[in-house]
Amino acid sequence: MKKLLVFILFIFQLSFSQNIGLYSQFNGRYDFTFVGNTLNPAENSFQAAPSIFTTSSASLSLNTGDNIEAAYLYWAGCGTGDFDVKLNGTDITATRTFSNILDQGIIFNFFSAFADVTAQVQATGNGVYTLSDLDVNSFINHHFQNRTNFAGWALIVVYKNTALPLNQLNVYDGMQVVSVLQNYLDVPLNALNVIDNVDAKIGFLAWEGDSGIANNESLRINGNILSNPPLNPANNAFNSTNSVTGSNQLYNMDLDIYNIQNNINVGDTSALIQLTSFQDYVMVNAIVTKLNSQLPDARITFTNSAPTCNSRELTLNYTITNFNSTADLLANTPITFYADGVVIGSAFTQNIIPIDGSESGTITLTIPASIPLQFNLIAAVDDTGNGTGIYNEISESNNTFTLPIRLLVSPEFNIPNNIQSCNLGLTRAIFDFSAYEESIKVNTTDEVTFYETESDANAEINPILILSNYEAVTTPKTIWVRIENTDGCYSITSFQLNSYNCPPIVYNAVSPNGDGLNDVFYIAGLRDIFLNFKLEVYNRWGRLIWTGDNNKPDWDGSVNHAIGEDKSPGATYYYILYLNDENYPNPLNGYLYLKR
Structure with missing residues (x-):
């Protein structure tokens, strides 16, 4: 009772519990x-x-x-x-x-x-x-x-x-x-x-x-x-x-x-x-x-092989199990693979899989270009490609296995411009491309290194260590750039180092006294640069007294175009410099001062 x-005593009563x-x-x-x-x-x-x-x-x-x-x-x-x-x-x-x-x-x-x-x-x-x-x-x-x-x-x-x-x-x-x-x-x-x-x-x-x-x-x-x-x-x-x-x-x-x-x-x-x-x-x-109960219970798991840069092919090693079941899983059970819901491949079991048995297989899948780099890869066993199967199973909710996939690609980069620098002689030049280390990469976590050959860049050997004062013995010269991301994928690009003939600088004081200072008429940026130059020196009366070129020494006050003395006296002289360079069609001229 x-x-x-x-x-009778308690009309209003409540009870709480868990389902x-x-x-x-x-x-x-x-x-x-x-x-x-x-x-x-x-x-x-x-x-x-x-x-x-x-x-x-x-x-x-x-x-x-x-x-x-x-x-x-x-x-x-x-x-x-x-x-x-x-x-x-x-x-x-x-x-x-x-x-x-x-x-x-x-x-x-x-x-x-x-x-x-x-x-x-x-x-x-x-x-x-x-x-x-x-x-x-x-x-x-x-x-x-x-x-x-x-x-x-x-x-x-x-x-x-x-x-x-x-x-x-x-x-x-x-x-x-x-x-x-x-x-x-x-x-x-x-x-x-x-x-x-x-x-x-x-x-x-x-x-x-x-x-x-x-x-x-x-x-x-x-x-x-x-x-x-x-x-x-x-x-x-x-x-x-x-x-x-x-x-x-x-x-x-x-x-x-x-x-x-x-x-x-x-x-x-x-x-x-x-x-x-x-x-x-x-x-x-x-x-x-x-x-x-006499039913199979198909399940699938898979592992993805090591990803390859710039490849949309995935090789999967998958395993079909029939664990915790009460009947064999028949051969030719369909398997479908999905990338973000899009069918990308299919396979079939090869043998009868007994109770608590398993079967392994391998498949290579090509990911369509329409699928983004990051997606969910789903493997579904007993799936004909539309989410439905052909067998009754103990559980119809454990036929799929999902892994997030990220395809690896080479990094994007900004195309570097070619660099010009003054010809120091026989096309030798000094260059500074240290700023390119940051300006080339798009992703700040990428690593940029520079090489003298494309094979070195691919092999990642012999990098250029000095970027701000790089000497190119001859130009034009190609510099190869390797841009590598944290996935280990890399891109290769290049830029060219070019030299050009900068305007020469004339030092117009000559004192040929053997003290090592201004002993000759020196023109910086001329020799081995303007290879076809011609230099003429005239006295105050307009008479040509000396001519020179890239194969003759600098003028030291001597005379090679006049009769008489072989040395010019101290005085003011006039020079005409023909560079014979398409970028400098007009000759340079001016006065120079010879002191004895």
Whole structure:
């Protein structure tokens, strides 16, 4: 009567919980069992005073050939939670938790905790399992007001046996409530693939059910009542029972397994669990389904070979797997490759891929020019090129694999201008192209280096180290430029160094006294530059006294065009310089001063 009294006393009540959803799936020759026990010394409805244990035990007894694949420990109780317990003396800390709040003017908290204890149970195997240090004593007096004081634990054990048929086994968990507050609860179970419903079964882990409350308390699957009398009557589904052991003294918790062979149909991909309760407060924590299934499950992964600069070809090494499946994957299963949604290639599996088998392949794909340098490359198995496949699979949502791809290209650059500098003789010239190191590159992170030959630039050897005072022995000379980005791609460009004949500079004072200063008539920028120049020197009366060219020494005051003295006296003279250069059509002339 406890829940009925609560309903009368508290009309406005609220309950909060977490929806049940798929946690884990196993495909193959699997089945499951429950192990667990309550910590209540008696059903809370019949307790004269609140009392609870902190330790209880239960036994696991699997058959020969049963190999443990997974073991999930759940523990629960009234209160805000105890998330550190021991299993056979080993410390266990919850990795996932669930909670429920019943608000009926007075707040009542409930919790459930989860830990994956597969390794421990595999090591222990059959035998007694003892859960200890689960302590909710500080909450039981408060919850005794509503007769919702409880605690307990359970192991969901998934095992494999080669003698079992091929099954799909799903573990769903969460924390949802059916009660006087919420008379009806729908729990949709998705991710099913029913091929054959023979020996199909479903198991429930639920908390706080009472054997003495049977007020319209039912459990349905796809609209059909589930019952297993006398252990689980149709009107009292959650009644402190354990279907594995046949016990009806699992106080305020349920480990119930039902045969659903005639309640689920071949081809079903989901099932609807419906619970009703007009009085009892029941928290469903986990649901396990086992259904016969014979389907492949194709998946694909790939790796991209080392990218090549300026190439739109990608070579992929891909692997098709049929893991966690219940049937072979047939040969000629289509594979399609997409770049940003555009089909760029296809292939087929070559062989039958057995359960838990794999097959590797290689394909070279050409990326169209319309695809940007950065894109998503998608490989899809069991895909005919339009997103649809040809086989039913255990999961239709795991057929693709995606990797972001970035094609590598040589860096862009600004084309350098040719450089001119004065001819220092025989086309030798000095140049400064140090500013080109920054002006050529477009991307500031690129590295620019200069070389004297194209082969050196490609090989990245013998770079020019002095850029601001570079001497070209002869011109024109080509300078090669390597622009390299952080991807290791590079571009090669070049510019030309050219010399030109700058105007000569005339020093018009001559004092041929052998002191090394102005001993000759010196014209800078003339010799070996204007190779065909002609120089004439005239005295004050206009008489030609000396001629010279690139093959004669500079004028030192001597006479080579007059009769008489072979040396000119100190005086003012006149010169005419014919450069014989198309850029200088007019001769240069002026006075010069000879001092003796």
